[in-house]
Amino acid sequence: DIVMTQSPLSLPVIPGEPASISCRSSQRLLHSNGHNYLDWYLQKPGQSPQLLIYLASNRASGVPDRFSGSGSGTDFTLKISRVEAEDVGVYYCMQSLQSITFGQGTRLEIK
């Protein structure tokens, strides 16, 4: 199984400041079709998860452009250019190249 490792697990951020979350996979997520099968989700308190980024760097419909995804192979990053109060929640990376596995989650809180 592919193991997904996120860091940090807790991320206190001042509103307006940037934030970054790392996700590493135990195997390369790059398919022969050129896509990295890595997605990012945000689960806000009391809600179902929502898709933020798919195939490593594509913003899902309706996701603000302050969110961006990058990386390839085994190392991926989610960046928030300027954190807002509504960004609070737990962020998960997920691979879907071989079966599906999630990272442990990163809890973003406002300082």
Add this chain to the structure above:
Amino acid sequence: EVQLVESGGGLAKPGGSLRVSCAASGFTFFETWMNWVRQAPGKGLEWVGRIKSKTEGMTTDYAAPVKDRFTISRDDSKNTLYLQMNSLKTEDTAVYFCTTEAPFDYWGQGVRVTVSP
């Protein structure tokens, strides 16, 4: 508008069984792979399993912790996804979400399953 509505959760004893359902609307259900994801209390997301479309044989795949105990099925005539859970363990206590195929654009609101003596 895409909607996924889970139902059928509740309380079961260890070793017991429970079936949860997911009613889908707003998209072409019959040609969409469907997944179940669960979240134990205070824990992260865990993929449970998936079922492919009829044209791909309705093939199923399961995570190791539930393999041989859980069965995913679908009724395309009712636009409904099912998760049959047998030989339940206390560690199966979780909120169960149905989702579409990866990337998971759409999620249900979740249904709570509690396994307790």
